[in-house]
Amino acid sequence: MNVEIIAIGDELLIGQVTDTNSGWIARQLNHIGWELTKVTVVRDRGEEIKNAVVEAFGRVSVVLMTGGLGPTKDDITKKTLCELYECALHRDEKVQAMNDERFVQKGFTMNALTRDQALVPDACEVIYNPVGTAPVMWFDRDGKVLVSMPGVPSEMQYAVSHEVLSRLRERFNDHSAVRHATCLVKGITESGLAILLDDFENALPPFIHLAYLPKTGVIRLRLTATGDDEARVETELNRQFDKLTSLTSRYLFCREDTSLAGALGAILKERKLTLSTAESCTGGNIAHEITLVAGSSAYYKGSIVSYANEVKTELLGVSAATIAEHGVVSLPVVEQMVKGAQRALHTDCAIATSGIAGPDGGSPQKPVGTVAIAVACGDKTVSKMWHFGKNRETNIERFTHHALLQMLDLLCPQE
């Protein structure tokens, strides 16, 4: 079953908010064997919303809509849906009661605008929203279903998980399956890999598809299988995945769809090793990536984010003389930092970074984008200087990515 999303909001189109809802919904749809085939992001304008709906219903029977349901004037989704479905608004007493209670609980005062959150189009079935003031609206006409949900991620997620998915399944009585299997490789280029896998790809059955998702130094290989026979989809996907991992075994370091930090965590856990970090320029982002992984407390003990030099000397035991001689962004400093982290946090392995994320702080010798990264496992330490770009946010991301990759390289060297 194919689904389209229409995401509504000026904030998405001036780049103030990133649409993470669509990706989340896509993953939930895939779990029930449905596919998201298109996302359209439109402004808070009635005509644009209506056109998007009409176009989407020309292609699919299910449209999920997010956003534009707040109490303020810029949000016009509800009014627009009334125009589309040629109906008026009426007050839903249950929504009203839920919102009243919600406001009492939170100690807020109900006002005219919030009160109007209980107005709903006559043409829809209301799905009650216990986690926010805007109800979810289900429209079903001419065999086509439109579900309008709040854009606030937690409210949308609640609605999808608790109501919308199961209602859609029931409504369309559809059981076609989509399954994915993913592995991660490093030490080979995307095109090198494509040549290695040419015969494999050509021999794939038509319902299985291979995709390459490269990210500096790491390539995610994803097999997707689609079909009506769930058992056959699963069996054939597993068979092809075994072939794929065997063909790429020299470069393979992870057999599941996880982040770089997740892959590193799996290796540490398997080898019963512990990890800590000492971060300067990455400012806690490596720790954040590591701790995003559920269960990371099994191997990760913590980080000393040493943004100030005195923290490097006092808590990590970096010598002030080394800083004075080599500068704080240098291999000797990160080598001392990584040893300091192993010692202060009592871990087998450690990662340390010191660099210039920008926009200021660069010099001709060490421009913005320079970073020193050291990784250690037991007595073995590897330190390297890297050079990236000018953008602070991108630099922090890249420094983090390369620090994790350098740690992985130490643990799983490629010959």
Add this chain to the structure above:
Amino acid sequence: MNVEIIAIGDELLIGQVTDTNSGWIARQLNHIGWELTKVTVVRDRGEEIKNAVVEAFGRVSVVLMTGGLGPTKDDITKKTLCELYECALHRDEKVQAMNDERFVQKGFTMNALTRDQALVPDACEVIYNPVGTAPVMWFDRDGKVLVSMPGVPSEMQYAVSHEVLSRLRERFNDHSAVRHATCLVKGITESGLAILLDDFENALPPFIHLAYLPKTGVIRLRLTATGDDEARVETELNRQFDKLTSLTSRYLFCREDTSLAGALGAILKERKLTLSTAESCTGGNIAHEITLVAGSSAYYKGSIVSYANEVKTELLGVSAATIAEHGVVSLPVVEQMVKGAQRALHTDCAIATSGIAGPDGGSPQKPVGTVAIAVACGDKTVSKMWHFGKNRETNIERFTHHALLQMLDLLCPQE
């Protein structure tokens, strides 16, 4: 001038990669006074890409396309563009030479697929890409311009900043201006604010528009002005922004478009206060949010990410007896952590968190989503327990948001 984006890639529609390119491009377009009016995310399918282009050109004269330009089989954008513009591919010698040199520098071996990155459609003008193997392609036909760019953010960003924007300006000789002014308020609901601002909103000139962007406890208010007369747009925007900030002064804590951490940083800098963090469940994410702000080293000294209890006792001086008596997720523990951070990192202010992000580790008394947060400034400490949901990633985000908010509340209380 209105622009649409077509983002191409199966990975975007199964939720494996989030489209951050469109938001970035939107911000660059706004800077030159152009507007992004729609984003369409489509799969790597020729027909779907072609339909999206035809539809977009029915609405606007400029379409920016991202993605689908890798060397592997799943990427079919180039082939599709040849079909759309009824032309063949030819080898561009300059792209070939640049890619050859790039591979030599990186120590990679050129292969058939990478070699074909130098194939370009006859109908396009090539914009050379010094930061990747896929060239940017500029198509100009019947007064409509389509620019196809790589989906890799750094390559797309390089192309837009260095070539595409200036070429588009020149091509369309358009100078209409769009300006935004944003401020942040707290301590009032969205609808309470809407009522407070009702007269103001109704009196706004038709070319100025007010938007509300709420996020748990904080509302971002954005005025957008559009027009041909740049000076008038600026003057009137400033005049209305002054009115807005004066009307909301009781709730206002920031007069620029920045993150919560950015707003906090501005206050710390102004008051010459320093900050440190002691993070358990947030695992470095507060430090990361703080250090994303350029210039944060002026007030932020660092963090002790104490994921393991021994780090809490050894580096932050939390008493083992307190942990045993109250549990690690408790007000007494975060109060000791926040004091420990102030002491160990020598700062005026500090933030400490200890909680259960999930999915495991919850108990009936302290379920997943429970977090204790303490903030301190000098001798003043405020600690609170909060309860959120079940999702680990969302919990880490919310814990972080509320920790920053709690610190802001201590520094700027609302009566």
